[in-house]
Structures are given as C-alpha cells and as structure tokens.
Amino acid sequence: MASRPVFIPDFDGQALVSTQFVDFQWFAGLSVSQKQKSVTALHQAARALPGIGKVLEVSTKSPEPLGAALSAFNLCFDSLMLGHPLSVECAFQGSKVFEQGGPFTDIYAFTSRDAKRDERLRISGRLTGFNFANVQWPLEPQTAFYDWLYIRALKHRTDLADQLSDYSAFTDIEFNPQKSINCQAYSVALFVSLLKRNCLEQTTASPAAFLSYVGARPVVSARGDDVSQGRLF
Template identity: 45%
Template structure:
C-alpha cells in the first residue's frame, strides 16, 4: 500500500484556496509508464470512495488522460518574454543559488534536461527566483511555482475542461516530497491546479495573474490574503 495527496478546490467561504486529503491505495511497482498508470487508477478509485467525488485528474506524464499529460509542467507551454517555454524550463531557469544562477541557458534545453541540469544541485542552497526582471522570494505566498503554473493554465485554452474536475493528483508527489520541501520552494502541479479552480470561482479570469503577483510580491498584501495559499 502507498499514500498520496489529493488536492481539491475550496468553497467561496473557505479561508484557503485548496484542501489536501491523504489517500491510501494499492501501489503497482515498476518504472514503466504503464505501471505508473495502474497506480494512478488505483489511487483515483480509492480517492473517489474516500472523497465522494467522481471527477479526478492526474496531472503528470503518467496520466491516463491526454489533458493530464498536456497539463504536466513538462509539457504545459508558457510565454516568457520572447521565448515560448514550458513551466518546468521557466521554473528551473529562474532559480538563484548561493553559488550561482539564474542559469538562463536552460531555456535552450528540454524539460527533462532542465530538471536534471547538474548545476541545480551543485550551486548551494536556493536563495530566490529571478523571472522577467523581477525577484521572487522563497517566502512568497503564493509561491513562484504556483504563479508560473497558473499562468500556463491561463494560456492553455483548457479552462473549460479543467473546471470539470473536483480533485487533482500527481503520483510523483508524496508526503515525503512535502517534508523535503521544509524551508525550500514548494511545488506541486496538482495543488496549483486546485488553487486555480478556486480562483476562477472568486474572480474574473483576467484578474488572476495580477492577483497572484500582488499577493506574492507586494508587501502591502493583507495577512488574510496570504493565508489563502498556506
């Protein structure tokens, strides 16, 4: 058996923009995508029973849904200045470490190459992010990854399809992943998707990007507003 988190949008009267539920399910061992998809099937079956929902989307390259694969950070397109990138590439190329960065040449790599670039592990502790001539602190709320991923969703043309889902999962993201993020940048595409759906019920589509930027960077943002993402 294994445990994974499912992320759900919240009601308008909630003090947060997402909620997470731990789901226990039967894990199917093996590195092949086909094995991963079997685990996803088991995860979703257990989640539907526990959460009393019918529509769950796995967002990853292991997803059984073409939409879930397309919305993976490895595939989700993002316009960055004059570049058309992916969320993964934009995220990795914006990291600033104690010993170097941002490594903007990562824009010339594939998503997988970007994630595995050795400099990201050999440059010391992560300090902040530099993106489009702005500095994003690690303590920003929402965090930098939420902003990037949701910006990608806004440009995806898939909003009507995304809002059909009641919960989101990412098989690669476990409780151990959450613990390892202690003091680091938190990133989970399933969580970001749940936040996005919650935002859509609270404001106009064209207000979301500016709301996220203000919440993360503007120090005058209210404590109540920032707690929405915690």
C-alpha cells in the first residue's frame, strides 16, 4: 500500500486547492506499465472521495496524452530571450541560485531530463532562491516560483487548458511529498482554481501580483493542517 495526494481545485473557499491523501495499492517497478497500474489504483481510490469524478494523472507516466503533455518535462512556453521553446523543468532548474553558484542559465538549452540531473544542482551548496529573467524569487512560499512558471506556460496553451474542465482532481504518481515540494499536479489544480475564479489574468500580471494573491492563502490537506500557500502539508 502507498499514500499519495490528490489535488482538488477549490472554487469558493479561502483555500485555492484542497489536498486529500488517499491509500491505494502500489505496483512496484520502474516500467511505465507498472506506474500506470499504480495510477489506476490511485484514481480508483480517489473517486471514492466526495465530489470526485474524473481524475487526471499529470506526469510522463500518464495513460492519457493530455496528462503527459502537461508534464513539466514536456510543457513549454515560448521564450523570446532564448529564441527557442523552454520547458518548465529547464526554466525551474536553470533559475536556481545557490550559496556557491547559479543561476546556471545554460541549463535552459538542455533536455528536461538532463536539466534535472545537472551535477551543479547538487554540489553548489544550499539553495537560496531563484532568478528568472532578472527577477529574484524567494524560497517562501515554498512552491510559488514553480507554480508561477507552470501557470504562465499553461495559460498560453489553450489547447491543453481548455480540456481541464473535464476533470475534478489531479495526481502525479511520481510525486512523493516526503521527498519533494513542487508538484505539477498541484500547479494544474491551482491553475484551474484561478481560472474558475476569474482571476487568472490578474494574478499572473506580474510576480508581485501572483505572490500577493496566492501567498497568504491556506492549503487544506488530508492531514488536517492549515498552513500558508505553497506548502503541501
């Protein structure tokens, strides 16, 4: 058995996203087929939650083309400063600033997989913040910079965003909240919540506007915590 979060857009309350942890049967193994068996089990358990209908897996292991396209490895936004599309993953990794170096902006031209594996991200000391397009981002709220990058990319992909209304919750089978903070499925749920509340354009007008609107809002998780936006539990 395993436990993983299910991210549910909240359209009315103070919280923008509700996080519910569910237990499900885990299928061991690194193959795509094994991962997708775990996805199926996770979604079956998620649909037992009140108000949950269709659930979308957002990762490269998603059985649905939409979910795979929404992976941070695949989702790109056009970057005029680079002259080529930039994946969310490369933008995030290449913008990290450490005690002993960074941002390593050459990572912007890497593949998403190579970007995440770059050795400098592990040997440059403590992470101190982010610098993207000459804008400094703090570490708090914890997922604010990642969510900003993801949402800015997704809002220009209307071909993908228009399909999200069919789903009531989102998962990422690769995300383990005991080991990671940022989660692409959470970012999708946040995007849907902002869109449905008719405040997407307002909140993405600038980094300051995003931090002002999103930063003080709570996240309600299955563990009963009520903490600042950007924390998963």
